[in-house]
Amino acid sequence: MVAGRSARADETLRYLSSRLVTTVLIVIGAMLLLFTLSSIVPGDPATTLFGPQATPELSRRFITEMGLDQPVLVRLWRFFSNVAVGNLGVDVISGRPVTSLIREVIPYTLILTFTALGFAALVGIPLGIYAATHRGSALDNGLAFVSVAFIAVPSFVVAILLLLVFSIWLDWLPVLGASRTGALGDEIKRMILPTLALALGWIGFIARLIRTSMLEVMNEPYIRTSRAYGLSRCLVTYKYALKNACIPTITLLGLGIGRLLGNAVLVEIVFARPGLGRLIYNAISERNYPIVQGAALVVVVLFVVVNLIVDMSYSAIDPRIRHGAARAGARA
Amino acid sequence: MTVLRTGWTILRRVCATVTGATGLGIVVVVLIAALFAPWVSTADPDKLDVMNRFSAPSLAHWLGTDHLGRDLYSRLVHGATIALAVALSAIAVALSVGTLLGVAAAYLPPRLERLVLIVFDVIASFPSMVLALAIVAVFGPSTTIVIMIAGITLMPHFGRVARGQVLALKSAPFLEAERILGASFGRIVGYHILPNIIGPLVILASMDIPVVITIEAGLSFLGLGVRPPLASWGTLIQDGYQFLSESWVPVVVASSALAIATLGFTLFGEALRDAVDPRIRQEH
Numbered sequence: 026m027v028a029g030r031s032a033r034a035d036e037t038l039r040y041l042s043s044r045l046v047t048t049v050l051i052v053i054g055a056m057l058l059l060f061t062l063s064s065i066v067p068g069d070p071a072t073t074l075f076g077p078q079a080t081p082e083l084s085r086r087f088i089t090e091m092g093l094d095q096p097v098l099v100r101l102w103r104f105f106s107n108v109a110v111g112n113l114g115v116d117v118i119s120g121r122p123v124t125s126l127i128r129e130v131i132p133y134t135l136i137l138t139f140t141a142l143g144f145a146a147l148v149g150i151p152l153g154i155y156a157a158t159h160r161g162s163a164l165d166n167g168l169a170f171v172s173v174a175f176i177a178v179p180s181f182v183v184a185i186l187l188l189l190v191f192s193i194w195l196d197w198l199p200v201l202g203a204s205r206t207g208a209l210g211d212e213i214k215r216m217i218l219p220t221l222a223l224a225l226g227w228i229g230f231i232a233r234l235i236r237t238s239m240l241e242v243m244n245e246p247y248i249r250t251s252r253a254y255g256l257s258r259c260l261v262t263y264k265y266a267l268k269n270a271c272i273p274t275i276t277l278l279g280l281g282i283g284r285l286l287g288n289a290v291l292v293e294i295v296f297a298r299p300g301l302g303r304l305i306y307n308a309i310s311e312r313n314y315p316i317v318q319g320a321a322l323v324v325v326v327l328f329v330v331v332n333l334i335v336d337m338s339y340s341a342i343d344p345r346i347r348h349g350a351a352r353a354g355a356r357a
Numbered sequence: 358m359t360v361l362r363t364g365w366t367i368l369r370r371v372c373a374t375v376t377g378a379t380g381l382g383i384v385v386v387v388l389i390a391a392l393f394a395p396w397v398s399t400a401d402p403d404k405l406d407v408m409n410r411f412s413a414p415s416l417a418h419w420l421g422t423d424h425l426g427r428d429l430y431s432r433l434v435h436g437a438t439i440a441l442a443v444a445l446s447a448i449a450v451a452l453s454v455g456t457l458l459g460v461a462a463a464y465l466p467p468r469l470e471r472l473v474l475i476v477f478d479v480i481a482s483f484p485s486m487v488l489a490l491a492i493v494a495v496f497g498p499s500t501t502i503v504i505m506i507a508g509i510t511l512m513p514h515f516g517r518v519a520r521g522q523v524l525a526l527k528s529a530p531f532l533e534a535e536r537i538l539g540a541s542f543g544r545i546v547g548y549h550i551l552p553n554i555i556g557p558l559v560i561l562a563s564m565d566i567p568v569v570i571t572i573e574a575g576l577s578f579l580g581l582g583v584r585p586p587l588a589s590w591g592t593l594i595q596d597g598y599q600f601l602s603e604s605w606v607p608v609v610v611a612s613s614a615l616a617i618a619t620l621g622f623t624l625f626g627e628a629l630r631d632a633v634d635p636r637i638r639q640e641h
Contacts, residue, residue, distance in 0.1 A: 047478060054479035062495045170376060177623035178616040179571040181578060185598060185612055189605055287486030291575055295598075305487070306579065309494045317494040324487045332482070 041337060048333050055325040059318045060104050064097060113319030118311060123319035126304060131323070134300035138289050141220045142278060145227030150274075152228070153235025157243070157270075158262060168232055175229030181291035184222035188295065191218060219296045223288055227281065234277055238270040279335030283328045370632035377628030383621020390437040398431035402588050411604040423593075423607045424600045432588035433614050439589045440618065443504055444569040448562045450508025455515025456558060460546060462516070463523035474520075477513035485510035485572060493581045503582045507569045518561055522554035560633055564626035567619040574615050590615045 095103070107114065113123040156165040191197050242248065243266055251261045290302025297303075301320050308316035371377040390397055399419065406426030414421045420429040462473040480488075489506045496502050526532065535545055570590075576582030577591025578598075585592050590611055597607030 047475070050475050051479050051482050054475065055483060058479070058483075059491060062491055065495060173376070173623055173627065174620055177567055177620040179575060179619065181575055182594070182612045182616050185594065185608055189601065189608065193601065193605070283482065283484040287484040290486050290490070291578070294579060305490050305494075309490060309581065312494070314494060317491055321487050321491045324484055325482060328484060329482055 044333060044336055048329050051329050052326060055322065056105065056108060059322055060101055063314055063318055064100070108322070113322065114315035116316055117313050123315050126316060127301070127320055127323055130299050130301055130304050133298060134286070134289055134293070134302065135327075137216065137219055137223065137293070137298070137300065138282070138285050140216065141223035141289075142227065142281070142285060144220055145224040145231055146274075146278070148224075149228040149231030150235055152232040154239060154262075154267065156232065156236040157239035160240070165236075168236070172229030172233045175225050176233075178226070179291075180222050180226055180288040181295055183225050184219065184292045184295040187218045187222055215296075215298075219292050219298060222292050222295075223285060226288075227285070230277065230281070231274060234274050235270055238273050239266055242266045242269045275335055275338065279332045282331045286324050286328065367629070367632045371625070371628040374628060374631075376624045377632070380621050380624025380626075380628055383617060384625045387437050387441065387618050387621065390434045391441040392438075394434050394438045398428075398434040400428035400431045402427060402431040402435040403586055404428070411600075411606065413606070420610050421604075421606050423596055424603070429593075429607060429610055432593055433590070433610065435588045436590040436593055436611075436614070437618070439500075439583055439587060440570045440573060443500065443507070443573045443583070444566045446504045447507035447511065447569045447572075448565055450504065451511035451565070452515050452558060452562055454508070455512040456519045456551075456554075458512070459516035459519025459521075460523050460550065460554075462520045463527060473516070477516050480509060481513040483510070486575065489572065489576055490581070493576070498576070498581045498584060500583050500587075503573050503576055506576075507572045510572070511565050511568065514561055514565065515558055518557055519554055522557060523550055526550060526553055556633060560626070560630045563629050564623070566626065567622040570615070570619055570622065590618075 111124060113127070115122055116126060152164075152168060156162075156168050159165055243262075248261055248266060251265060252258065286301075289300065290305065292298075293300040293302040294306055301324060305317050305320045308314070308320070368381075371381055399417075404427060406422065409418075409422055409426040410424055412418055412422045412426070418428050418430065420433065423429055423432070458473055458476075462470045465473065485506070488510060489503075492506055493502060532545060532549060535549060540548075573582055573589065574591035574594065577589040578595045580592075580595060582591055583589035585596070593611035594608060594615065597604075597609075597611055601608055
């Protein structure tokens with residue numbers, strides 16, 4: 026018994042460590058990619074920064090200060106060692122550290138993303154359960170179509186249409202931006218439409234996934250056995266079936282964070298909200314590559330870390346999953 | 358003959374459900390618009406008529422005009438050409454590179470296979486919109502860049518499926534027999550493996566079309582994809598969005614077109630998958 030448990034612990038440990046290694050490799054790969062991109066930025070950064078006033082002397086000094094005249098390997102080493110101590114470089118235009126710029130806007134993006142995800146789960150899970158337990162009902166059939174529609178329509182289109190209907194035609198909600206006064210009520214009002222725009226697709230996704238996996242689980246012999254033992258339908262449905270039906274949903278949510286963050290970029294721009302997306306977008310128009318690089322890296326790290334947490338949590342929920350096989354089937 | 362008959366059977370199965378038939382209908386309309394844009398449209402999509410900006414839908418302008426007096430219906434039709442051209446090119450990139458890497462991974466020694474899988478993981482772990490922004494920041498916006506970005510981000514999908522299919526097929530008895538009969542590696546891959554794994558890849562391709570259309574429209578909407586004055590659905594939405602206070606027609610028209618097209622391709626892709634999926638086929 027004791028030996029068995031320690032073997033299982035070993036296996037879990039091995040699984041977790043291999044996931045950890047993959048995560049680190051992914052971050053390194055992403056850094057290499059961003060570094061390669063940054064080293065092929067066309068044009069002279071000094072000219073971009075100073076414009077026509079860039080005297081040869083000024084741009085030379087700038088290039089030496091930024092270390093752009095060093096060999097590639099030296100720059101690569103600097104980039105990695107700087108990132109390792111949390112230094113993502115400086116904004117070429119204002120000279121402020123990129124990390125502090127990111128720290129300013131990241132709460133907006135995170136709050137928006139997780140509120141949307143939470144809202145989607147709150148609406149999607151009950152819908153999915155209802156559809157699975159009332160197979161063939163009007164709501165089930167309607168949901169089959171509506172959820173595809175929600176998934177298929179790009180969220181920035183949803184964002185624009187929501188803006189048009191609720192802010193311009195009905196004038197119920199404020200149009201743009203985050204709250205300037207910082208009043209909580211105002212900020213919540215301004216969050217409603219962006220959250221809805223991001224969440225709509227996920228409501229469809231979650232509802233459909235819960236429905237499918239509930240139906241699958243309900244066909245398992247152990248559910249029939251539990252019913253035969255006289256446990257109530259309610260208990261079996263909501264405790265035993267739902268618990269197992271949640272596993273694929275959790276996986277999907279983890280993978281979905283990446284897409285959600287990407288969509289958040291567009292939604293932030295439609296609603297003129299501050300956030301990582303807007304930061305990157307503005308930096309592109311200024312050709313301010315350090316910001317793009319830093320913010321993109323932060324998004325990747327966020328995504329990978331969330332996925333790692335998700336993986337660990339569901340290997341804790343369901344000991345059958347230890348080989349990463351469950352992930353291969355899910356569509357990113 | 359058998360190919361035609363199989364195709365016909367699959368098509369009939371796709372049409373058997375309301376959603377599948379709706380999807381197919383939308384896909385056909387978009388295809389006709391895209392292929393025959395010059396004949397289907399009623400006016401030159403780039404012809405300016407500033408005196409008639411934001412004119413309401415009429416017989417001359419079926420869906421009205423935009424902020425420069427250009428005919429919205431014709432721009433929409435030409436937008437279909439761009440959307441589809443970008444989608445098909447990107448998927449061609451993803452399909453060919455992904456299949457190549459996936460098949461290679463299945464035959465490579467374990468260490469190299471692991472490396473390929475890590476490359477897939479790295480690409481897949483980049484939220485595609487952020488990867489797109491990082492690349493556009495370097496190369497500037499262009500249609501080619503959009504195709505490359507969409508192609509690269511979708512590549513791991515195809516690579517993983519191709520690898521999985523090959524692994525499942527690799528030790529099949531008929532391939533062992535071929536090998537014993539002296540078939541070359543190239544012959545085995547070209548004549549036996551590829552035709553056997555192409556089915557799932559094609560279904561994946563059809564399901565990825567709306568994904569690419571969304572990526573293209575999103576980037577073009579940000580002004581980081583297809584460049585104006587080309588009439589991409591994304592640029593149409595962007596144009597309309599900037600003048601939202603003056604007229605809501607262009608935004609609603611262009612957004613609806615994009616939404617209906619992506620919905621149609623999604624419904625069609627899912628119906629196609631259900632029609633071909635062998636697990637479901639057994640029930641019939």
